[in-house]
Amino acid sequence: MLDALSLLKKYWNHDSFREPQDQIIQSVLEGHDTFALLPTGGGKSICFQIPALMKPGICLVISPLIALMKDQVANLQKRDIKAIALTGGISADETIDLLDNCQFGNYKFLYLSPERLQSDWVLERIKSLPINLIAIDEAHCVSQWGHDFRPAYLKIVNLKEFFPKVPFLALTASATQRVQDDICTQLHLQQPQIFKKSFARENIGYRIVDAEDKLYRIQQILKKYSEPSIIYVRNRKSCLEIASQLNTLGFSSTFYHGGLTTREKEKNMKSWLNDEVQTIVATNAFGMGIDKPNVRTVIHVQLPENLENYYQEAGRAGRNGENAYAILLLGPSDVQITKAQFLDVLPDKPFLKEVYIKLNNFFQIGYGEGINESFSFNVNQFCGQYKFPVLKTFNALQFLDNQGIISLSKEFSEKVTLQFLLDSREMLRYLSLNPADEHVLTTILRTYAGVYDMPTALNLNLIAKKAAVSEDEVVTILKRMQQKEACTLITQSNDSTLTFNEVREDDLTINRIAKFLQQQNELKATQFEAVVAFISDKNSCKSKLLLEYFGEHNTKECGNCSVCIQKKKTAKSPIEIAENIIGLLQKSALTSREIENMLDLTSEETIFALRMLLENNKITINNQNQYSIL
Known part of the structure; x- marks a missing residue:
């Protein structure tokens, strides 16, 4: 068995660990429950991946972020490390197959959401696996004082009963002292080894810039700093508008938000990662798992809703250690606008109940029914039918999702239905005349036996992986086939997919989660007050203010933020x-x-x-x- 440093070199091509990765790994290898607070860019995943590879068995990784799970699994697979993710939208049969693979296929990592642990049969299967480590990513979700509390995380502690000798490793990138203490309590960590890396990012200058004309300010910044930049905005419309305006002004830009197809996201992200464009304009859907070292500026066009998110997003600048800047553009009415957009649209209990009941009615779910049923879902259509305000309704749906009542996929999806119109003999002739298409079409034929007989829904991602091509190539081949009248092809776009995780119980369901709603609303108000205090303080070093928020006191002034620079003038x-x-x-x-x-x-x-x-x-x-x- 290779030692930790040899594995790091072999799979990640790094010669040394970042502080305190090696200490965390050693703690886990010695069997200790461990808590690690590593701010953005600190390399959290290495802390469980290396020790899991050093021990026999499989590492169970619990994460709330589907996109991050997929990203980490893809990265492990690229390194020839066997990993699986149980994400939403996977059928019971597929889940059984995947868990069989974990048990008998020598897999090293099983990623799943905390909601999966609420299924008794999934839990029973996991209990039979040779688990060597349980890693809880985004562990702040276990705390009701965390900025993204999810009650399903509270069930993770049950794994202690089934795996009493398996170490727990709780990881988070942003947590106040109160949240840190609560994580250790809620997860029943036994005499945990605690590792904290300072939140200080000495190479980042935090700048608050007054700006009535924000586009003009962005132009000034991008002219001054020509290296890669991320511009964070609040909504999809702003993504498109600002990226378009910047391109018109001669700044190469692309955009990223939750409403893009997987192919569009990958294409746009790739062009930015490969330095084909200078700037990516994005909502907060962008960033998890992104580690581009040469980002020079992160620009916030609107106020963030909390300092935890702001710190994580700002921290995507300067990961190469070079001087970088996190610039927040502040307009004269931003506080009032942001309050209206964040706090005034929080749902209360009566509104949450009304949305839940209408949601069940919308899909004709009867009382005591609906569990595990999935539907295509358009938020705007739902709000239009019941005359609900869109933002407030979305917040209610997001809360129901966080509580595990429903699962609402945040990713845009494209449903493709195909039927071949040729018989098998004509298909052979078609393949001989179009040899470049043969690999994709034979993959479809092997995967979907009934594609000759009836319209068949395709999983583009699965076909692309099996045929070793991109999803775009698959669609291009099928459209070419359709033009030759050799198949019928129907593509249908959906905003999202909604799955009911529990039977419909109306009052019982809402009453059970109402206390969490009140706590969430109070927490969001407190967090926003902290943002307002941060931007309003014209006398205190911005870096010191951030560090104090996260519990680090008696720190020195950075000399590089907007306040420190003004003092020098x-x-x-x-x-x-x-x-x-x-x-x-x-x-x-x-x-x-x-x-x-x-x-x-x-x-x-x-x-x-x-x-x-x-x-x-x-x-x-x-x-x-x-x-x-x-």
Whole structure:
């Protein structure tokens, strides 16, 4: 058996561990329950992957993020490490097959969501597996004080009863001291070894920039820093608009949000990862598992809803250790707008109950029925039928999803139905005339026996994997076949898939989870107050404020944030500024923005001096908003 460092070199091509990865690995290998707080970019996955590879048996990884599970499984498989993920949308038969593979196929990693542990038969199968380590990723979800509490995480502790000698490893990237303590309590960690890496990112300058014209500010930033950038926005519409505007202005950009197909997401992400475009404009659906070392700037166009998310997103800058910048653009009415978008649309108990009842009625689910039934679901159509506000309804659905009542896939899906119109003899002739298509079409024939007889729903991802081509190639081949009238092909787009995880019980269901709803709403309000305090404080180092929020005190000022830089500047008197402006305007008429940039002033300094000059009749302004000397 190779040692930890040899495995790191063999599979990940790294020569050394990051602090404190090696200590965490050693703790796990010695059989200790372990808690690890490793901020964004700290390499959490290595901490359970290496010890799991060193021990006989299989590592059980519990994670709430389907996209991250898929990403980690794909990365392990690329390294010829056998891994499986039990994600949503997998049938009972497929689940049985996958668990059989785990038991008899020498697999090293089984990824699943905490909700899967609520199925008794799944739990029974897991109990029979040779589990060597239980890793709980995003462990803050186990705490009611965490920023993404999921009650299903509370059931993880039951595994202690079945695997009393198997170490638990709880991992999180952002948790306050209260949440850290709660994680250890809720998971019943026995005398846990605790490892914390400081939240300090000394190479990141946190900047809060006042900006009425945010697009203009983004242009300035991207001109100054030409390296890769992430721009975080709140919704899909802003993704498209800002990416389009930046492309028009000559900045190569793409976009990423939860409404794209898997193929579109992969294509757009790949173009950014490969430095084909400078900027990716994204919602917070983007980022989990992304480790691009040369990101120079992370720009937030709107306020984040909590400092945990902000810290994680900002932390995607500067992972190569070079100087990088997390820039939050602050508009004059952003606090009021964000409050309306985050807090005023939180569902209360009566609204949650109404949405739940109407959701069951929408799909004609009877009382005591519905468990494990799945449906294509369009949120806008549902809201339109019952005249529900969209944002508030989405929050209610998301809460029901977090509680495990329903599963709502966040990913856009494309349903493809196919029927071959040729008989088997004509199909052989078609394949001989189109040899480039043969591998994909024979894969379909082997996988779907009834495709000659009836319209058959295809799993594009499965076909693409078996044929070793992209999903785009599969669709292109089938469309070419359709044009030759050799098949019927129907593609249908769905916003999401909704699965009912419990039988319909109305009052019983809502009453059981109502206390969590109230706790969530109170927590979100408290977290948003912390965001407002963070951006409003004009005197305290931004890095110090973030570190204090996460429980690190007595830290030094960073010298690199917007507040520290302002402190270093020698204050200019309004009279001195006014004289400098007069000097500029003697050469040509200028806008306030041009004056601000040429004299390296703040917006407030520029506006105050210009008003003073206007009031004293020293300058005038024309209809093109240019100032000139009278």
